[in-house]
Amino acid sequence: MWRPVAGAAAATLGALLCGLGIPLVVQRIVDGPLRSGDFGRLPQLVLLVAVLGAAEAGLFWARRKLIARPTALVESRMRADLFAHLLRLPVAFHDRWQSGQLMSRAVNDLVTLRKYLAFAAVFLLVNSLTLVAGLGILFTIAPALALVGLAGAAPLLLVSYFYETRYKVVARRAQDQLGDLTTVVEETMLGTRVIRAFGRSAERTRTFVEQARRLRSTELRIVRILGALSTALLVLPELGIAGQLAVGSWGIADGRLTLGQLVAAITVSTYLRWPTECIGWALSETSTAAAACDRYWEIRDCPPAVTDPARPVSPVRPARGRLRFENVHFQYPGRTGPLLRGVDLEVRPGETMALVGATGSGKTTLASLVPRLADVTAGRVTVDGVDVRDMPLAELRAMMGCAFEDALLSSASVHENVALGAPAASPADVREALRVACAEEFVDALRPHGPGTRVGERGMSLSGGQRQRLALARAVLPRPVLLVLDDPLSALDLHTEAEVERALRGVLRDATALVVAHRPNTARMADRVAVLADGRILAVGTHRRLLDSCAHYRALMATPGR
Ligand SMILES: Nc1ncnc2c1ncn2[C@@H]1O[C@H](COP(=O)(O)OP(=O)(O)OP(=O)(O)O)[C@@H](O)[C@H]1O
Numbered sequence: 408m409w410r411p412v413a414g415a416a417a418a419t420l421g422a423l424l425c426g427l428g429i430p431l432v433v434q435r436i437v438d439g440p441l442r443s444g445d446f447g448r449l450p451q452l453v454l455l456v457a458v459l460g461a462a463e464a465g466l467f468w469a470r471r472k473l474i475a476r477p478t479a480l481v482e483s484r485m486r487a488d489l490f491a492h493l494l495r496l497p498v499a500f501h502d503r504w505q506s507g508q509l510m511s512r513a514v515n516d517l518v519t520l521r522k523y524l525a526f527a528a529v530f531l532l533v534n535s536l537t538l539v540a541g542l543g544i545l546f547t548i549a550p551a552l553a554l555v556g557l558a559g560a561a562p563l564l565l566v567s568y569f570y571e572t573r574y575k576v577v578a579r580r581a582q583d584q585l586g587d588l589t590t591v592v593e594e595t596m597l598g599t600r601v602i603r604a605f606g607r608s609a610e611r612t613r614t615f616v617e618q619a620r621r622l623r624s625t626e627l628r629i630v631r632i633l634g635a636l637s638t639a640l641l642v643l644p645e646l647g648i649a650g651q652l653a654v655g656s657w658g659i660a661d662g663r664l665t666l667g668q669l670v671a672a673i674t675v676s677t678y679l680r681w682p683t684e685c686i687g688w689a690l691s692e693t694s695t696a697a698a699a700c701d702r703y704w705e706i707r708d709c710p711p712a713v714t715d716p717a718r719p720v721s722p723v724r725p726a727r728g729r730l731r732f733e734n735v736h737f738q739y740p741g742r743t744g745p746l747l748r749g750v751d752l753e754v755r756p757g758e759t760m761a762l763v764g765a766t767g768s769g770k771t772t773l774a775s776l777v778p779r780l781a782d783v784t785a786g787r788v789t790v791d792g793v794d795v796r797d798m799p800l801a802e803l804r805a806m807m808g809c810a811f812e813d814a815l816l817s818s819a820s821v822h823e824n825v826a827l828g829a830p831a832a833s834p835a836d837v838r839e840a841l842r843v844a845c846a847e848e849f850v851d852a853l854r855p856h857g858p859g860t861r862v863g864e865r866g867m868s869l870s871g872g873q874r875q876r877l878a879l880a881r882a883v884l885p886r887p888v889l890l891v892l893d894d895p896l897s898a899l900d901l902h903t904e905a906e907v908e909r910a911l912r913g914v915l916r917d918a919t920a921l922v923v924a925h926r927p928n929t930a931r932m933a934d935r936v937a938v939l940a941d942g943r944i945l946a947v948g949t950h951r952r953l954l955d956s957c958a959h960y961r962a963l964m965a966t967p968g969r
Contacts, residue, residue, distance in 0.1 A: 415473040419529055422466035423537040425459045430674035432456050438667030474525045482521035489513050495711035498780045507590025516699035527692035534682035541679040552651045552672040559647020570636040574691050577628050579698035584622040591615050640687040644680050713779050719799045723791035726806055728888040728919030730754040734786035748942035759915045761924040763963055764939035770923045774891050778809055807889040808882035821850050822858045824877055829885040844880035849873055890920040896929050908932055927964045
């Protein structure tokens with residue numbers, strides 16, 4: 408990768424040197440043929456100017472071609488790395504961060520970085536070298552004129568520093584505001600049903616316009632800063648050139664300078680205006696790229712909370728599926744006090760345990776500790792006696808099937824969605840899972856391709872109950888030893904619920920299952936029920952026995968809608 412980068416830098420340097428060579432030939436023409444009237448060598452010198460000009464253009468073209476591939480590679484590698492990292496970060500991280508901010512970092516900021524590496528960084532390096540080389544040439548042509556030019560350009564350093572510090576702050580603000588704007592668009596598109604149903608379209612539009620207005624005013628500020636900077640970059644060298652003309656004319660009158668020296672010096676100075684301007688632009692791009700880098704590393708530096716163990720312990724083979732929570736404590740970062748404070752619970756091999764509790768009591772959280780979507784703060788969760796934190800993550804997750812309340816599907820086909828956890832599954836396997844989840848009939852009726860039909864973004868072309876049945880099919884497809892189902896029947900009508908229940912019983916017989924349950928029907932289906940209250944297991948028993956012995960359970964089951 409470094410070869411094309413070095414090649415590109417060499418090509419740019421060569422191009423700029425060709426450009427700088429032209430004034431030297433011009434000096435020869437003015438002080439030679441034009442002065443003496445002997446035009447014999449003029450065609451060669453003119454040809455040399457043309458060759459240098461053509462070489463300059465050709466080398467610029469080569470630079471562009473050479474740099475494109477490595478910078479695109481850097482961009483795509485960084486993006487892939489960030490994406491993989493995002494998937495390793497804890498669920499709590501994603502709950503905290505706006506997805507628009509993450510998207511703008513994974514997409515826009517990396518485009519900014521690629522453009523910087525492809526253009527600005529190379530230009531910054533090469534133009535700085537050109538400036539040094541140009542000044543060297545100026546000094547060899549006419550030291551006095553070089554000093555005058557330098558005096559004109561020196562204040563540029565101060566001016567650049569002044570504007571760059573301001574630009575840096577505003578560039579970062581613009582990138583953050585772009586992230587906020589992306590979030591508004593994303594949330595609005597995802598929540599379009601709710602927004603329209605509650606008549607909030609006008610308000611969302613106002614929010615969007617307000618955010619866009621803020622971004623616009625920040626961008627206008629950027630334009631003002633860059634405008635002032637580029638004016639300074641244009642005017643100050645011009646003043647230097649004016650000074651060179653004045654001092655040069657005086658020198659010619661005095662006989663200390665030749666006309667050729669003055670023309671060459673002015674040509675070099677004029678030529679150096681572009682690198683000077685370019686350095687100003689490249690410095691502002693450096694600030695933008697630095698802000699993009701900061702934003703990238705802000706995410707990349709977040710440590711993944713759930714990682715593979717240093718010394719992994721393989722799950723017991725053949726797995727029996729004994730699931731135990733031993734004195735489990737859990738606290739969400741930033742929350743006061745633990746949510747779970749000493750949960751002890753055992754789910755025997757092949758047993759279905761329903762988990763019941765008031766809203767917000769921590770049922771989903773407790774269930775999510777099994778596939779390690781989060782890790783316990785204290786205590787441990789074991790499968791067949793092995794702490795889940797000691798098992799290789801892939802092996803742990805391969806032995807279990809999960810279905811969550813929100814039944815999230817991606818905009819792929821039904822088959823791809825169901826086979827998410829078992830990509831090698833055959834159409835027959837998928838059909839069997841669909842049968843278990845009572846989804847076969849509606850899936851076959853999907854047009855145009857039945858199970859090959861795409862389900863739209865987040866599966867929104869399906870009803871809530873249909874999505875839930877597909878999520879259930881996805882959980883049972885690999886025939887897992889352990890099933891974690893978070894209220895898998897909540898969006899089903901009573902008739903479908905009874906059907907899915909019947910089919911589920913078959914699957915649940917072969918697996919150990921922890922099922923978060925809100926409805927009595929789901930709880931009744933379980934062998935035993937655990938009641939979660941105040942961060943602990945209040946009671947464990949059969950549905951019938953708990954109805955008789957546990958007032959809290961009775962109250963939960965009596966709540967309308969359960
Ligand atoms: N990522 C998070 N960060 C901080 N707090 C969270 C997070 N996720 C959930 N909580 C809080 O933890 C508590 C328990 O949430 P959880 O979803 O586990 O409850 P639940 O019993 O499953 O509720 P429900 O029956 O309504 O689904 C709630 O007060 C919730 O606000």
